Amino acid sequence: MQRLRVRLCLLVALPLMAASVARAEHFVIGVEDVDYAPIMSTVDGEFRGYARDMLDLFARSHGHSFEYRPLPTRRLTVEHLGARVDAVFPDNPAWEADAKRGQHLAYSAPAVPFQDAVMVPADKRDQPLHELGIVRGFTPKRFLPLIEAGQLHVTEAGDPARLIRMALAGRVDGVHVALPVARYQLAQLGQPAALVPSPALPAATYEPHYRLSSIRHAELVTQFDRFLREEQPALTELLHHYGLDERLAPAVSPVSPARR
Template identity: 30%
Template sequence: MLGCFAWGRYVGSLGLFFLFLSGAALADHSDRVLRIGVEDHAFYPLFSFTGDEQKKSVLETILECFAEQYDVTFEYVPLPITRFKHWYEKDHIDFRVPDNPLWNSEQSESLKFSEPMMYLSQSTVVLAENQHLRLQQFERLGTLYGFTPSQHWQSRIESGELELVTDSSIKLLIRLLYSGVVQGLDLDIAVVRHYAEELGYNPEQLVLADGIQQSTIGYRMSTLKHPALLKQLNEFIATHEHKIQSWLDAKGINAVGE
């Protein structure tokens, strides 16, 4: 279990309300609950907002420790990724996590973004026997429903040369990979290995396709109305860089930089 510097208290409200107390006061926000829109599925160990203290994700730990230090109260609001672009206008949230300017071409001018809290690896996870497949040899690729495929796959998907198989269950996608229905998963390898192990598979059988381009994308916090808090978060990220890295190392998350 990842540890913070002080302590946090979980308050149950549909299993997704967290109250964090202690640390230095942030006067502008300490008297109200700030609503953070989060994806309504788990992507552990990167993010998972279930309130399970024994299975806390890195992104949740970062936000919890920030909240403790700056006396902020967060409510995590699980929302469907298919309505991601409409969360602010429809669901009255204060922040969105994770977020990135690349996902917001229509709103990028009005949205403000923090510095990256951590990075997602955009890579192709395959069984070890398929490690040397080249991009042109892939015929079926899996990813989560609502996720945007990595850029290097786009032209083959659009031309019909590559079939994109999507599902809302990462465990189903992993079963499809092990059974050969798909040749690879366009997902972070640390996440795929975690759920493969839960299913009873040997995670060491999962590797990155060495002939496919790898890239990373930063997980940031966005807001329309609270840039001052983002400034505080940026300070927190900068001053706790080594602590955050230790949490990432503990979970086997190796993506660095964009």
């Protein structure tokens, strides 16, 4: 892992430092305090995963220092609008839209491509779903018509690991979670094939979702966008390292954000 970080750092450091338009600074980045490994997780207060390595790589390339502040999902926007953090990751214009109304936030381009799926027991893949497990604080907007019609009931859990165990125990019919996160958790349990994507509720590509945002540092977001464009080879290698380049086939069209 350390060798990978050094190699990726060398790939981006020189070209991006030469192109930097803003001076090196210290920034406090608000991040979600949620176990969404391998995309991101917080272990003993330490932010980890692909998102951490990606942001660290970006910071080093411009000489910035990032301090990560894990916060509950619902508090991120409050802390951001209150100027208690300099930027937030992940964020999206559609999340907490009412609270942000009238505010001028800068958002980066999509930063983390992945697919969300409803994972169901492999031996029950063709059965109808009535009870759907979701991570607390995440709103499955594409399923709202089914929920409002009473055809689908939602049960919440604090993190994907608990959701996966609920599905394996038969407490819910399926769980709504990022596909690489589900695969990671199943591998950790030694049951990689126990849950599969539901054919009844197909996977959705959420590339528009995870963005960097800032209400006070638009120049940081501009730098990050350039980083995403110019360092695709390094980021592709990092995605592969975390298993985030695996997709379902065939791919499906992007849909509206499923959180908050």
